[in-house]
Amino acid sequence: MEKNNLSAKKRMMLGLILYLIVCIVLVSRLVYLQFIDAGDLRAKAEEQQRSARDVGARRGTIYDCSGETILAISSTVYTVTVNPMKIPADKKEILANKLSEIFELDYEKVLKRVNKKSAIETIIKRQDKEKTDTLRAWMEENEIYVGINIDEDTKRYYPFSNLASHIIGFCGSDNQGLEGIEAKYEDVLSGKSGEINSLTDAKGQSFGDEGENYIEPTDGKDLVLSIDSNIQAIVQKHLEEACIDNVCTDGGSIIAMNPQNGDILALANYPNYDLNNPYQPVDESLKTVWQDLEQVQRSNYLMGMWRNKAIADTYEPGSTFKLVTASSSLEEGLADVDRAGAFCCSGAIEIAGVRIKCWRYYRPHGSESLREALMNSCNPVFIGLGQKIGKEKYYSYLEKFGFLKKTGIDLPRRSRKYFLKRGEGRTSRACNYFFWSAF
Numbered sequence: 001m002e003k004n005n006l007s008a009k010k011r012m013m014l015g016l017i018l019y020l021i022v023c024i025v026l027v028s029r030l031v032y033l034q035f036i037d038a039g040d041l042r043a044k045a046e047e048q049q050r051s052a053r054d055v056g057a058r059r060g061t062i063y064d065c066s067g068e069t070i071l072a073i074s075s076t077v078y079t080v081t082v083n084p085m086k087i088p089a090d091k092k093e094i095l096a097n098k099l100s101e102i103f104e105l106d107y108e109k110v111l112k113r114v115n116k117k118s119a120i121e122t123i124i125k126r127q128d129k130e131k132t133d134t135l136r137a138w139m140e141e142n143e144i145y146v147g148i149n150i151d152e153d154t155k156r157y158y159p160f161s162n163l164a165s166h167i168i169g170f171c172g173s174d175n176q177g178l179e180g181i182e183a184k185y186e187d188v189l190s191g192k193s194g195e196i197n198s199l200t201d202a203k204g205q206s207f208g209d210e211g212e213n214y215i216e217p218t219d220g221k222d223l224v225l226s227i228d229s230n231i232q233a234i235v236q237k238h239l240e241e242a243c244i245d246n247v248c249t250d251g252g253s254i255i256a257m258n259p260q261n262g263d264i265l266a267l268a269n270y271p272n273y274d275l276n277n278p279y280q281p282v283d284e285s286l287k288t289v290w291q292d293l294e295q296v297q298r299s300n301y302l303m304g305m306w307r308n309k310a311i312a313d314t315y316e317p318g319s320t321f322k323l324v325t326a327s328s329s330l331e332e333g334l335a336d337v338d339r340a341g342a343f344c345c346s347g348a349i350e351i352a353g354v355r356i357k358c359w360r361y362y363r364p365h366g367s368e369s370l371r372e373a374l375m376n377s378c379n380p381v382f383i384g385l386g387q388k389i390g391k392e393k394y395y396s397y398l399e400k401f402g403f404l405k406k407t408g409i410d411l412p413r414r415s416r417k418y419f420l421k422r423g424e425g426r427t428s429r430a431c432n433y434f435f436w437s438a439f
């Protein structure tokens with residue numbers, strides 16, 4: 001009897017301890033879920049319940065200086081998404097089949113998306129109306145009214161393809177500006193995307209009576225450029241002809257500026273590229289082997305093709321700089337435009353131990369006025385004038401002409417100014433020559 005009592009007590013104690021352990025485990029789990037893991041769980045639940053689709057803002061239009069000729073515009077396209085939880089199980093395969101047929105997609109990949117346990121899956125972006133209308137008609141025929149969304153979006157279009165390509169630039173897959181004006185003015189052009197929000201339960205049905213919550217997108221602002229599309233077209237035509245006729249393997253660049261106010265009226269590089277196909281090489285022979293090239297080769301080529309050489313590359317101004325020397329000397333009263341015999345070209349001049357020839361050294365220009373020296377592009381005359389003006393004064397004129405400042409052109413990837421001061425170029429004859437030829 002005594003023994004039985006003892007074992008009954010022991011059993012009760014054991015039961016109590018077990019009960020306490022179970023309670024502690026349950027309470028701990030509850031505390032863990034409620035306080036420690038709550039954030040993650042809430043996020044997971046929201047992800048399953050919330051089915052948000054972006055509504056793209058209309059990107060601003062880019063016009064030429066007339067404010068009427070359109071250089072870049074956004075046209076309406078459609079994004080197709082599905083809500084897998086709203087699609088009946090027996091319709092999933094037939095739907096995946098139809099989607100892959102209309103949009104030319106891989107059936108297995110589409111089926112995987114349609115079968116996912118998420119509230120929203122993107123099937124394809126930027127489709128034209130024709131294809132999405134086919135899908136709409138099929139949905140009606142098969143009486144599928146929920147689970148497939150066809151939302152409006154925008155796609156960039158460049159009506160003149162390769163006109164001003166290095167100025168305008170282009171956009172990436174998410175409509176973000178990647179080059180040129182499109183990149184530089186991304187903030188102005190892009191606007192702000194809107195959203196279609198709806199909360200759904202485990203069966204994919206909407207919560208509450210509100211239905212979908214639509215947050216309207218804010219459209220981007222338009223831009224009017226200083227570029228004149230007519231001048232740009234003329235400049236491109238003649239640049240192309242000149243580069244082909246003269247076999248300029250490195251291409252060429254032209255900038256046309258309004259001298260009254262500095263407006264850039266045209267800016268062209270040859271070769272240019274098609275803004276509607278910016279990832280296609282322009283080189284015909286390259287097109288045939290394009291797919292066989294290494295990724296790094298392709299991207300190097302494309303970076304070169306997109307580079308705006310007119311503003312990104314440096315080059316010697318050469319004889320064009322004689323105009324600066326001529327005007328500085330006139331301003332300083334060191335020369336008259338038409339005083340006959342004011343200068344004399346003997347075919348060469350020696351500077352710091354380096355003999356610099358006139359281009360017509362074999363038959364020197366002899367006696368010249370300033371106007372004639374400029375017409376003849378006579379090196380010794382302008383080197384002599386540079387010496388007369390003097391280092392300090394000459395440099396102050398470079399400053400006054402604005403050569404020491406940035407150009408202020410609002411395009412990405414400008415080059416830095418690059419000047420050799422007197423003496424800096426003495427380490428090599430080539431540099432020395434560059435300095436003086438600039439005079």
Ligand SMILES: [Zn+2]
Nearest residue numbers: 345358365378
């Ligand atoms: Zn000469």
